[in-house]
Amino acid sequence: MKDYDLTKKAIFTPDPENVIIDLKDVQVSYGPKHISKDVTMGFEKNKVTALIGASGSGKSTLLRSLNRLNDGIATVEGQILFHGQDINAKSANVYAVRQHIGMVFQKPNPFYKSVRKNILFGLQDQNLSRDQEDQILEESLRQAALWDEVKDSLTRSALALSGGQQQRLCIARALALKPEVILMDEPTSALDPLATAKIEETINTLKKEHTIIIVTHSMQQAGRIADNTAFFHKGLVLEYNHTSRLFTNPSLEITQDYLTGDFG
Amino acid sequence: MKQKYEELLGRSITGISITIICILVFSILYFVGAKGISMFVSGDGSIVDFLTGTQWDPGDGLVGALPMLVTSLMVTLTSALIASPLALILAIYVSEVSESKLAQFIQPLIEVLVGIPSVVYGLLGLEVFVPMVRNAFGGTGFSILTGVMVLTLMILPTVTSLMIDGLKAVPKHYRTASLALGATQLQTINRIVLKAARPALLTAIIFGMTRAFGEALAVQMVIGNVLVMPGSLLSQGSTLTSTLTMGIGNTILGTLPNNALWSLALVLLIMALFFNILIRLVGRGGDN
Numbered sequence: 335m336k337d338y339d340l341t342k343k344a345i346f347t348p349d350p351e352n353v354i355i356d357l358k359d360v361q362v363s364y365g366p367k368h369i370s371k372d373v374t375m376g377f378e379k380n381k382v383t384a385l386i387g388a389s390g391s392g393k394s395t396l397l398r399s400l401n402r403l404n405d406g407i408a409t410v411e412g413q414i415l416f417h418g419q420d421i422n423a424k425s426a427n428v429y430a431v432r433q434h435i436g437m438v439f440q441k442p443n444p445f446y447k448s449v450r451k452n453i454l455f456g457l458q459d460q461n462l463s464r465d466q467e468d469q470i471l472e473e474s475l476r477q478a479a480l481w482d483e484v485k486d487s488l489t490r491s492a493l494a495l496s497g498g499q500q501q502r503l504c505i506a507r508a509l510a511l512k513p514e515v516i517l518m519d520e521p522t523s524a525l526d527p528l529a530t531a532k533i534e535e536t537i538n539t540l541k542k543e544h545t546i547i548i549v550t551h552s553m554q555q556a557g558r559i560a561d562n563t564a565f566f567h568k569g570l571v572l573e574y575n576h577t578s579r580l581f582t583n584p585s586l587e588i589t590q591d592y593l594t595g596d597f598g
Numbered sequence: 599m600k601q602k603y604e605e606l607l608g609r610s611i612t613g614i615s616i617t618i619i620c621i622l623v624f625s626i627l628y629f630v631g632a633k634g635i636s637m638f639v640s641g642d643g644s645i646v647d648f649l650t651g652t653q654w655d656p657g658d659g660l661v662g663a664l665p666m667l668v669t670s671l672m673v674t675l676t677s678a679l680i681a682s683p684l685a686l687i688l689a690i691y692v693s694e695v696s697e698s699k700l701a702q703f704i705q706p707l708i709e710v711l712v713g714i715p716s717v718v719y720g721l722l723g724l725e726v727f728v729p730m731v732r733n734a735f736g737g738t739g740f741s742i743l744t745g746v747m748v749l750t751l752m753i754l755p756t757v758t759s760l761m762i763d764g765l766k767a768v769p770k771h772y773r774t775a776s777l778a779l780g781a782t783q784l785q786t787i788n789r790i791v792l793k794a795a796r797p798a799l800l801t802a803i804i805f806g807m808t809r810a811f812g813e814a815l816a817v818q819m820v821i822g823n824v825l826v827m828p829g830s831l832l833s834q835g836s837t838l839t840s841t842l843t844m845g846i847g848n849t850i851l852g853t854l855p856n857n858a859l860w861s862l863a864l865v866l867l868i869m870a871l872f873f874n875i876l877i878r879l880v881g882r883g884g885d886n
Contacts (some may be wrong), residue, residue, distance in 0.1 A: 403778060433780040443771040447791060456779035458789070504775070511780065 337590070340567070344585035345375055345574045348562075354379040354515060354545050355400060355435075358420075359381035362395050362569075369395045369408065371569040377515075378564075380509025382546045383536060384577065385520035387566030387575040389594070393549045396566075397517050400547065402428045416515075436508030441524050442500035444492035444507070449475075449484050452492045452503060456511045470510050476525040478506035479536050480587065505536060509544075516540065517546040522555065534559050553593060557581055565589045628865070634864025637661065637857040649863060653774055654825045656855035663862060665827040669835035672828060673742060673817065674810045681757055682803045689761035696788055705762060710728035711755035720816035723748035735832055743831040748820055749810045757806035764798025766792060773823035782787070800880045808873040812866065814839035838862050 352517040353376040362370035362500045370392040377383050383395040399410045402421065403430060407505060414422040421431045432563050433456065444452050453471050462470070471488070480502040484495070492503055503520060507517055518537075522530040537546055550556050556563050557577060564574040565584075584590045591597055635667040637643045643661035651662020688708075692701045727747045732739030768791050792799070815839075820835025823844060836844075842862050849856035 362688060373612075429780045430780055437773065437778040439775065441771060443769075445772060445775070446794060451860065455665065455776070455789075458785075475700045582616065587682070 335344050336597075338567075338586075338588040340570060340572070340588075341503060342586060343572055345569070345590075346576070348376050348378045350376075352378045352381075354358055354417065355547075356413075356415040356418075358413040358415065360396065360399065360410065360414060362392070362408050362410050364408045368571050370399070372413070373571050375564060375574050377545060377547055377575045380541055380543070381561040382541050382548060382559050383564065384594075385547065385549045385564050385566060386551075386553060386556050387485050387553075388597075391566040392569040393566045397547065397549050398437075400431045400438055400515075400517055402426075403432075403437065407466045409543040421542060422530035433511045434513055435517060436511060436513035437517045437572055438501070438508055438519070438521045440520040442497055442504055443493070444500050444503050446491060448489045449492050449495075449503060453461050453507050453510050455507060474506040475503075477509050477536075477540065478502045478504055479539075480506055493574075496529070498525050498532060501525060501529070501533060502536065503535070505540075509540075511542065515545045515547065518546060520549050523551060529556065536563055553581075565592060567592070622757075630860065630863050630867050633857065634867075635858035635861070637854065637861050640852045640857075641688040643858060643861075648858075650829050656849075656858040659854065661854075661858045661861070663838070663865070665825060665839045666841050666862065667834055667865070669742060669821075669828050670811060670837040670839070672831070672835075673745045673749055673821075673837060675879065676746045676808050676831070677753060677810050678803055678807045680746070681750045681754045681806060683756040684805075685754055685761050685802070686799065688758045689765055690787060692758075692762050693765035694783070694791065705759075708755045708758050708762075712759055716752060716813055716816040719748050719752045720819035722751070723816060725821040731832075737832065738822065738834075740820060740833050740834055742821060742828055742835045744818045745821040745835075745837070746831065748816050749813060752813065752816060753806035753809050756809055757802045758806055759801035761799055762797075764795045764802060767798060797881050801877050802876050804873055804880065808877075811869055811873070812839060814843045818843055838866055842866075847886075 355377040357373050357375050357377075360370060361368065373396055385397065387393050395404070395408065398404050398409075399412060399422070402410075404410050406480065410422055412422065413420045417430070420426065421435075424537075445455065447455075450471060453474055454467055455468065457467070471479060472485075475484060480499060483499060484503075487494075490591070492500065495503060501524075505516070505521075522533050525533065531584040534555065537548070540546060541561075548560065560577045562575065563577040563580045564571050565588075566572070567588060573584060573586050575585075580589065581593060584593060605764050638645050638648070642659070643656075648661050648663050648665075650664055651660065652664050653660040653662045654665065688704070694707075695701055723744060727744045728739035730739070731737075731744050731747075735741075735743075772790050772794060773786055776790045777783070781789070784862055817837055818840035821836060821840060823835040823836045823840055825836050825841070826833070828835045842859055845855070845859050849859060
């Protein structure tokens, strides 16, 4: 592998008006292992931002820091500003943060409960009436493009659904809390191309009302769905720009080489 | 050809082993079964007297086993009732509060306790619990309560250890999914982990009860061995197993006192089978 100059970065600064999550010098480490280094970047509201880079480049670790899922696992330093408030501060209400910033994981992980109970899991403490619950149930499932397939089997176990349906159920489950931001950690890596296409379609409609930050290993996927793309290498974010710009005319040699498959 | 030979050898060895085990199990069932019903078949004692009578003196033809049955069930259920919640709390601590150094230290410790012979627990009961009960409630200190205390202590490590395994078998991604939806750790344990692990937790409790029901020695050392219907937890008593171990050496094969003890053994065997079937049924509940 060539020697690259890792001090050179090309990070674009979005219009502060449109920034919903702003990272300032974020460091993540597992004990002595420093995973994410000096990450400073802003995520735009109602846009899809893709995080790409080779395995072990720190994308997923950074993503999990955005809703405090690294609590008790890794140490996260620096500021993570959500609407200007530091959610990485000790005083931040972790549970509220997670309701505003939802997450969908690599492997579909529905609970071994009915479809209905899965969707409503995060709302148990809100004392909703049956009608309100039904409404949220239908709304979330429609947003995740799953309603037509499961509307007659809402009481059946979620584990009876196909892998692609399970993943859309997990998206719907996150949507039920009406989060502003949805984090997705390689949400289609366990799915076949058809199911992947459906999820990507869903992501495209979701960005009207939500901000989506997605980690993906597929550059084609980033190209298809992301408005902005950030390239990670060894824990550093090296280049961040509009997807069209980054893919056609990257500023750094290392990004160029990664995109053309010269390494990684 | 070598593969074929190896395949044949493997099949033969497993086949022979299975046959031997089957023969053994069925011999035991047949032997205990035949000896156990001989008292009823010969007409020396009636099955109704055996199950409902309260007088046990086979030398005089009295074969009422009800007091022992009641005492056995009493010590089993009470000790399970005390041990299960304690075991659950310990298991949750060890499996869910994983960052704690103490938790990593507790599990191996519990596993060591599982292996301690029951006579040691009996001695402990004799030296510690008997005086404790005597000081607290008067009397000799030998009582069903003392037996319960010893059994609780004895089954606690077993039940805890099985519960830890059950909780740890719940996939990690269930917990992460729940936390990501804004649930607290307590809510996650309560709504996700405990529900997913329920069959395993119940199995652990039943397994503990099996052990408590079958334990003879430790109980016999502290329970007083008086063959009367227990009036309360503080009365002395005698369980099925303790009556068996006390009496079997003092009877002559083929006589009524001996056959009556075999009937007790048959009851124990049936209870063991019952607990086993229960564990299987409960364990199967997890698939749904």
